[in-house]
Amino acid sequence: EVHLEQSGAEVKKPGESLKISCQGSGYDFATYWIAWVRHMPGKGLEWMGIIYPGDSDTAYSPSFQGQVTISADKSVRAAYLEWSTLKASDSAMYYCARASSGGPFDFWGQGTLVTVSS
Amino acid sequence: SYVLTQAPSVSVAPGQTARITCGGDNIGGRNVHWYQQKPGQAPVLVVYDSSDRPSGIPERFSGSNSGNTATLTIIGVEVGDEADYFCQVWNPSNDHRVFGGGTKLTVL
Numbered sequence: 001e002v003h004l005e006q007s008g009a010e011v012k013k014p015g016e017s018l019k020i021s022c023q024g025s026g027y028d029f030a031t032y033w034i035a036w037v038r039h040m041p042g043k044g045l046e047w048m049g050i051i052y053p054g055d056s057d058t059a060y061s062p063s064f065q066g067q068v069t070i071s072a073d074k075s076v077r078a079a080y081l082e083w084s085t086l087k088a089s090d091s092a093m094y095y096c097a098r099a100s101s102g103g104p105f106d107f108w109g110q111g112t113l114v115t116v117s118s
Numbered sequence: 119s120y121v122l123t124q125a126p127s128v129s130v131a132p133g134q135t136a137r138i139t140c141g142g143d144n145i146g147g148r149n150v151h152w153y154q155q156k157p158g159q160a161p162v163l164v165v166y167d168s169s170d171r172p173s174g175i176p177e178r179f180s181g182s183n184s185g186n187t188a189t190l191t192i193i194g195v196e197v198g199d200e201a202d203y204f205c206q207v208w209n210p211s212n213d214h215r216v217f218g219g220g221t222k223l224t225v226l
Contacts, residue, residue: 035215037161044220045153045161045204050213059213062119095160099215102208104151104166111160 022096
């Protein structure tokens with residue numbers, strides 16, 4: 001059974017760094033893309049970027065390019081979303097989701113709630 | 119960048135048919151995917167490649183796509199269908215994905 005398990009909720013202060021994770025199981029992790037999606041309260045879904053764990057090929061939304069770093073380690077079947085300097089406006093729920101090349105996001109993680117507050 | 123336009127809200131009575139649209143330039147030439155998101159839950163894929171249904175999704179959910187509009191149709195709407203619905207496409211030229219702004223379906 002395909003499953004994406006995300007790391008737990010985080011509470012951080014502005015200016016701090018953060019790396020959240022998404023662990024895949026039940027399928028060949030290296031051969032499916034993993035995307036990150038932001039969901040802010042009362043807002044829509046925003047595609048942030050995507051990575052292919054097999055070769056770490058990565059694409060970013062222009063809105064998030066330079067703001068976050070997406071990485072993956074296929075040896076531990078995990079993808080990551082990282083901030084070097086958090087802002088209050090980064091407070092949101094973040095989802096990872098699996099996709100084949102050009103295909104839909106067919107499986108989603110449970111979400112990681114990030115709260116950035118002084 | 120490619121823009122997908124959805125109406126903010128749609129309201130229907132139980133048992134009626136809901137049609138949720140997603141507008142985009144020549145969207146009929148692209149594969150459109152639809153997601154249902156209920157409060158506090160992760161999104162769920164309900165239609166992919168414009169008109170296919172994943173296993174486990176009721177036949178009440180269907181999709182169509184032509185010209186500049188893709189449509190998610192829910193026949194015999196139930197109270198449990200009340201949710202936000204998002205359309206999404208892939209841009210093969212740069213591997214980017216795009217979501218529509220979402221439509222809140224209210225079942226009166």
